Amino acid sequence: MRTTGLLARLRKPLIAAACALVAACATVNTTAPGVVGVNRSQTMSDFVSPADVNKMAQQQYAQTLKAAQQKNDLNENPAQTQRVRAIAQRLIPETRAFRPDAVGWKWEINVITSNEVNAWCMPGGKIAVYTGLINKLQLTDDELAAVMGHEIAHALREHSRENMSRQMPAQVLLQVVGAVYGGGVQQLGGQAFQLLVGLPNSREMETEADRIGTELMARAGYDPQAAVNVWHKMQRANEGKEPAEILSTHPSSSSRIADLTVVAKQVEPLYEQARR
Known part of the structure; x- marks a missing residue:
């Protein structure tokens, strides 16, 4: 009876808050x-403004x-820093162009x-x-440009803000389950949300960043084929360590290589034009 009463008190205001979000x-x-x-429509919450996200990133x-x-x-x-900045x-x-x-x-x-084998670009252009x-990975300049282009693309597409917008209503709704039935179900709910919504969207964002990043590097005069080379290197480095794609927030290396092979040919004219 106490659980039913708690549900009656919490369910309506929390669901109303989620609906408002x-x-x-x-x-x-x-x-x-x-x-x-790359023309996927994105859903952004008014409660997560670009200015706020950029301030947090800074x-x-x-x-x-x-x-x-x-x-x-x-x-x-200093020489390595200058290379990256160049x-x-x-x-x-x-x-x-985007x-x-x-x-x-x-x-x-x-x-x-x-x-750590890593690089990132926070919202607003904060790169590490x-x-x-x-x-x-012994990256060439072209290969490093592929990685940096990919990270810049995440910032251009405001993927961090999009993820925040998506998570807000779900987190409010999960509070209803957690408050009524306890933390164990809340944790299970979070895992279900990740599997059903988070992972596919996250992989989609990674593919968008791959494609935009490859176009950026081609426009800048870097060989787009290097984007394919990076993932061959990554695949060798991760051999035996990479999780199954269905449980990963990133596409598998083989999936990336296949997609980037097509994209590299698509943007080849931009690369040739930039070299003239």
């Missing part, structure tokens, strides 16, 4: 489709850089000493490249 959403497309034709980026600097891991190798400076002007405002973002590019990515 859903209602306060708009369908947008953050970028032009480009040659690669604060987190500053904290990340401060932590790296305290360990003497920030831009430790590639970024060729890619950034090409962002106008969204003209991005050229005017307050871009920052830094290199962090770490064994880890030395493990460069050194362990």
